[in-house]
Amino acid sequence: MIEVNDICKSFKVAKRSAGVKASIKSLFHREYTTVNAIKDISFTIDSGEIVGYIGPNGAGKSTSIKIMSGILVPDSGTCNIMGHVPWQERVTHVKNIGVVFGQRSQLWWDVPVIDSFELLKDIYKIPPKEYDDNLHMLTEILQLDNFVNSPVRQLSLGQRMRCEIAASLLHSPKILFLDEPTIGLDAISKIAVRKFIKTINKEKDVTIILTTHDMSDIEALANRILLIGKGTILYDGNLEELRKKYSGNKTVTVKHGESHIPINITGVSVLSSSTERNILSVDTKKISVSQVISSLSSKFDLIDVNVESEPVEEIIVKLYKEYAI
Numbered sequence: 189m190i191e192v193n194d195i196c197k198s199f200k201v202a203k204r205s206a207g208v209k210a211s212i213k214s215l216f217h218r219e220y221t222t223v224n225a226i227k228d229i230s231f232t233i234d235s236g237e238i239v240g241y242i243g244p245n246g247a248g249k250s251t252s253i254k255i256m257s258g259i260l261v262p263d264s265g266t267c268n269i270m271g272h273v274p275w276q277e278r279v280t281h282v283k284n285i286g287v288v289f290g291q292r293s294q295l296w297w298d299v300p301v302i303d304s305f306e307l308l309k310d311i312y313k314i315p316p317k318e319y320d321d322n323l324h325m326l327t328e329i330l331q332l333d334n335f336v337n338s339p340v341r342q343l344s345l346g347q348r349m350r351c352e353i354a355a356s357l358l359h360s361p362k363i364l365f366l367d368e369p370t371i372g373l374d375a376i377s378k379i380a381v382r383k384f385i386k387t388i389n390k391e392k393d394v395t396i397i398l399t400t401h402d403m404s405d406i407e408a409l410a411n412r413i414l415l416i417g418k419g420t421i422l423y424d425g426n427l428e429e430l431r432k433k434y435s436g437n438k439t440v441t442v443k444h445g446e447s448h449i450p451i452n453i454t455g456v457s458v459l460s461s462s463t464e465r466n467i468l469s470v471d472t473k474k475i476s477v478s479q480v481i482s483s484l485s486s487k488f489d490l491i492d493v494n495v496e497s498e499p500v501e502e503i504i505v506k507l508y509k510e511y512a513i
C-alpha cells in the first residue's frame with residue numbers, strides 16, 4: 189500500500205549570527221548550511237497496519253509524513269502510495285489519504301466546525317450520501333454534537349483535535365497520517381482518540397501511520413514500530429521484540445503481613461523496603477517472576493503481589509541510547 193525507497197530530503201537554511209553588525213552583513217552576504225532532514229529512508233507498509241513512527245525531536249518524522257502526503261517533494265528516491273506518486277499526482281492522491289497535524293489546524297478558525305466540514309465536502313467532491321453517513325458516524329463516535337456548531341477558535345484543544353480527526357476522515361480515505369494527534373490532550377481525550385483510531389482501523393480497514401512522543405499511544409495502538417533517528421530508519425519491528433531485547437526486568441511489589449522480610453534471592457534487587465511492603469526488581473534473565481513469588485510465599489505470609497513490566501518510555505530510551513540518537 190505504501191512503498192518508500194531511498195528517499196532523501198535536505199533543507200537549505202540561512203546562517204544567522206547574533207548582533208546588529210552580523211544582521212547588517214547578512215543583508216549583503218548570506219551564508220547557507222544544509223540540513224539533511226532524511227537520508228535514504230526505505231520501508232513498506234501493508235494495508236490495515238497501524239505503524240508507530242517514532243524518533244527524537246528533529247529526527248525527520250514530520251518531513252517523511254509531509255513527503256508521503258505530497259506536501260513536500262524529496263530530493264531523490266521514490267514513493268508509491270496506492271499506485272500514485274504523492275507529489276506528482278496530488279489530486280488523486282489526497283482522495284486516498286487523511287492527514288492530521290496535531291500542532292496545526294486544517295479547519296477554518298473563525299467559522300463553525302460544521303461549515304469547515306461542508307467546505308471539505310465540496311473540496312473533495314464527496315457524494316452527499318457518503319458525506320452524511322461519515323458525518324453521522326464521526327459525530328457519534330467522536331462525540332462532536334455539543335460543539336460542531338461552534339467556531340474553532342472557541343474550542344478546547346481536545347475538542348478541536350476530535351474535529352480535526354473527523355475532518356480528515358470525511359472523504360473515507362484508506363490511509364490516515366497522524367502527526368502527534370494526542371499532543372496536549374487530557375487523559376480522557378487521549379483514551380477517546382486512541383479508541384477511535386483503533387475502531388476505524390478495525391472496522392473501516394484504514395491504514396494508520398502515527399507519529400508521537402507519547403509512548404503509551406504506541407503501546408495502545410501500534411503493532412509495528414519504525415524508529416527514525418538522524419534522518420535514517422534504525423529499527424523496524426514490533427514492541428514485543430523490543431521488550432524482549434531491552435527489558436529483562438520486572439517490578440514486583442509484595443505486600444506482606446510481617447514487619448520486615450529479608451530478601452536474598454539471586455537476580456532480585458530490593459528497590460524499596462518498608463513495613464509490610466517491598467518493591468523488587470527481578471532480572472527475568474536470571475530468575476522468573478513465578479519462581480520469586482513461590483519462593484517468597486513459601487516463607488512469608490503474602491497479602492498481595494503486583495507485577496509490572498518496565499515502562500515503554502524506558503525501553504525506548506535504551507533504544508535511543510543504543511543508536512546514540
Ligand SMILES: Nc1ncnc2c1ncn2[C@@H]1O[C@H](COP(=O)(O)OP(=O)(O)OP(=O)(O)O)[C@@H](O)[C@H]1O
Nearest residue numbers: 199201223225243244245246247248249250251252
Ligand atoms: N522547512 C524547513 N526548513 C528548514 N529545516 C527544516 C524544515 N523542516 C524541517 N527542517 C529540519 O529537518 C530536520 C527534521 O525535522 P522534522 O520536523 O521532520 O523532525 P521531527 O522528527 O518531526 O521532529 P519533532 O519530533 O520535533 O516534531 C530538523 O533538523 C529540522 O530543523
